[in-house]
Amino acid sequence: MKTSKPWQLVALLSATATAGYICRVNVSTAGALMMDEFNLSQVDMGRLFSSFLLGYALFQIPAGALADRFGTKRVLSIAVWLWVLLTVSQALIGWSNWEFSVTTVIIVFVLLRFLLGISASPTYPASALGVSQWVPAIFQGRANGFVIGSVGLGSAIAPPLVSGIMVNWGWQMALLVSALPALIIAIVWQRMKVPDKMVTGPSDKKAPSSSINKLKNKSFYLLSISYGLQGYVGYIFVSWFYLYLVQVRHFSLLSGAWMSSLPWVLSIVSIPLGGYISDKLIGARLGVWGGRIVPMIGMGMSGILISIGAHTSSAIIAAITLAFATAFVLCVEGPFWAMMIRIAGGRSGTAGGIMNMGSNLGGLLSPMLTPWIAVYIGWEYALHIAAALAIISALLWLGISPANKSDQSQKSA
Numbered sequence: 001m002k003t004s005k006p007w008q009l010v011a012l013l014s015a016t017a018t019a020g021y022i023c024r025v026n027v028s029t030a031g032a033l034m035m036d037e038f039n040l041s042q043v044d045m046g047r048l049f050s051s052f053l054l055g056y057a058l059f060q061i062p063a064g065a066l067a068d069r070f071g072t073k074r075v076l077s078i079a080v081w082l083w084v085l086l087t088v089s090q091a092l093i094g095w096s097n098w099e100f101s102v103t104t105v106i107i108v109f110v111l112l113r114f115l116l117g118i119s120a121s122p123t124y125p126a127s128a129l130g131v132s133q134w135v136p137a138i139f140q141g142r143a144n145g146f147v148i149g150s151v152g153l154g155s156a157i158a159p160p161l162v163s164g165i166m167v168n169w170g171w172q173m174a175l176l177v178s179a180l181p182a183l184i185i186a187i188v189w190q191r192m193k194v195p196d197k198m199v200t201g202p203s204d205k206k207a208p209s210s211s212i213n214k215l216k217n218k219s220f221y222l223l224s225i226s227y228g229l230q231g232y233v234g235y236i237f238v239s240w241f242y243l244y245l246v247q248v249r250h251f252s253l254l255s256g257a258w259m260s261s262l263p264w265v266l267s268i269v270s271i272p273l274g275g276y277i278s279d280k281l282i283g284a285r286l287g288v289w290g291g292r293i294v295p296m297i298g299m300g301m302s303g304i305l306i307s308i309g310a311h312t313s314s315a316i317i318a319a320i321t322l323a324f325a326t327a328f329v330l331c332v333e334g335p336f337w338a339m340m341i342r343i344a345g346g347r348s349g350t351a352g353g354i355m356n357m358g359s360n361l362g363g364l365l366s367p368m369l370t371p372w373i374a375v376y377i378g379w380e381y382a383l384h385i386a387a388a389l390a391i392i393s394a395l396l397w398l399g400i401s402p403a404n405k406s407d408q409s410q411k412s413a
Contacts, residue, residue: 006134012185012192013127013147016076019181020123021154022161023087023116024052026178027109029162029242029260030171032253034094037171038105042243042371049239049367051110055117057360064125064353072130073194075122080186082119086112087179094172124148124337125352132341138283140341145275145334149268156264159242163257219400220343220351224358226400227336229393230299230329231359232366233306233386237263237326239367248379249315259319263326270327274298275334291339291402295332296394302328303390310383322383329390342402 027034031045067075090112100108127147135143158178165174242260245251251259274294282290305325309318337352344351366386373382 009130009134009192009194010143010146012188013072013076013130014150014153015181016080016185016189017123017127017147017150018154018157019080019185020083020120021150022158022178023083023182024120025155025158025238026087026162026175027090027113028239029159029257030166030174031243032163032246033166033171037094038100039102040105042247042375043368044102044106045243046239046368046371047106048109048113049235050364052113052117052120053235053360053364053367055114056121057117057357057364059118059121060125060353060357060360061350062353063122064129064349064351064356067122067126067129067349067353071194072126072133073189073192075126077186077189079119079122079126080182080189083116083182084179084186086116086119087175087182091172091175091179094170094175121353124356125349128337128341128352129349131337137342138279141275141279141282141334141338142272143275143334144337144341145272145278148330148333148337149271153264153268155238156261156268159257159260163254167253217343219402220340220355222396222399223336223339223343224355226295226299226393226396227355228358228362229389229396230332230336230362232362233299233302233390233393234326234329234359235363235366236370236383236386237322237329238363240370241322241326244379245315245319248374249318251315251319259323262319263323263330266323266327267330270331271333274331275338278335278338291335291342292397292400294335296397298328298332299390299394299397302326303387303394306383306387306390310380310387339400339402 027048031040031048034040035042035045063075090109093108093112124147128144131140131143131147162171162174162178165177241263242256245256245259246253249256278291278294281293302325305321305328309321309325312318312321336355340351340355370382370386373385
């Protein structure tokens, strides 16, 4: 079998992340029936959502280190098979004839979602490492945007897929079917011939202390904090947008599913576009501002639109405004990961794990805090808090710049 070309590998990374996101967000839609069947509250569902993110966040750094040690293909191949196993297990638990108490249901699903989070943790660190090894530097923003665009594609596919199946055949069958894309990707990884490295660049294997020092500068800290705030905002929509539309804005199960797909359809365009524009701005010799413009505008606009969506009394306007807010939140993904590669170089797996841990610590908090804030002071205030955090995330980019001045020289590589 011939060695795969760079953009074939990027496409496989994107397909892998798409399949993973379907397994990841399927419960956000299936939860509408799971709550009724098991008598679960919004806070209980928040625990299910956050259990995934707890495992996902805690294992980001180990997952990134494993990717640096064993390579992208080996780590992701094992991870995808685990997604299939754990997603099918959730469906089988739902089909069992055992009489479960509410507490037992919560414990079992929290454990399965926690393990699914662990198995999903290598996805983006390993993908970032693959991009750094297979894609020239001047294309890494759009390559990362293309990979992380899977957030939009997976989240756009999951709600109508899961809701359409669960309305007719139950939420258990919906979860089972949602594992099929991951099964296909697992088989493709087994057959794909992947090179260790295709592009030349600085190697950190001979100077580990120097590579670690790259992760001990102000820009990397600010980048991780900013990404953590972006994660808090983004995960509100990953976890709660569908249930918010159905339970707060009173959409039907099916209309809410289609409307909740809108932000992810938009992000299929916005995420790669954000990476593409960022690459062009960096290539236009705008200095450090080339890498800052897209993240600052994206997070700033999302904050404004979230506040508008929270305040309006119209359900349709709220849904559309929040959908565009989500697209702006996600358009910054490529620039975040491209900046991480520019700072970390050959330690992109570990650095990506650290940065993504920050994002998912934010994501761990938002599924739990959002319903709590909504219960005690209202959904409008919960969304206004998210808007404020989006603005802060944008402002932190004023202090972020690459660790070296060689980006222009990379352009000619």
